[in-house]
Amino acid sequence: MDTGTKGETGAPQWVGLPGGLLTMRRTLLAFWAGLLTVGTGLLLGLLVGPPWAAAAAFWPAALGWGWVLLGRNWRSWRYAERADDLLISRGVLWREQTVVPYGRMQLVEVTSGPVERRFGLASLQLHTAAAATDARIPGLAPAEAERLRDRLTALGEARSAGL
Incomplete structure (x- = not known):
């Protein structure tokens, strides 16, 4: 059966996107989250004081949240x-x-x-x-x-x- 033609039930045959898009987006997310974590930690640690460097933990939390959202978005296409x-x-x-x-x-x-x-x-x-x-x-x-x-x-x- 040709891809995308109507199946036995008359519904279209949907084709999902390959996993490479998800890999690319998650790699970019991890790269930027890591860069922002180090930059925020160093900047706050040097300018305000070491206790404030803990605020850089925001970026790994954003990474976890973004990781899940990217997966859901990729599956929707x-x-x-x-x-x-x-x-x-x-x-x-x-x-x-x-x-x-x-x-x-x-x-x-x-x-x-x-x-x-x-x-x-x-x-x-x-x-x-x-x-x-x-x-x-x-x-x-x-x-x-x-x-x-x-x-x-x-x-x-x-x-x-x-x-």
Whole structure:
């Protein structure tokens, strides 16, 4: 069965994001929390006094909280390819689902910044005529992002040819 086609029950087949996005975000969180812990501890310890350096314990606590939230956010992202459109779902507290009809797509681009490239990731950005469209799928493997770009571009051209 093709990925994203309707299954036996008629529901779309959702595809979650690979674990590389979660690894990247948690690594960045740990890096910044560690840097802020050391910086806050040294700064407060030298300027105000050693007892105040204990305030730097805020950052490891924020790290623990952020670690859990990043996991929940990562699990909330998913997408599904259907016959006429692409579904993108995300959000933990406020669920958001974007439906992008293939015939409405104007540009499909794959981007990968330096940090994403370091972790072997790429993002897919979909542009439509609507300025407010935020159709983006982050943290894909580059090969999957390119496959999706090529497939969506081909489907978009086929659907818009009839307009």
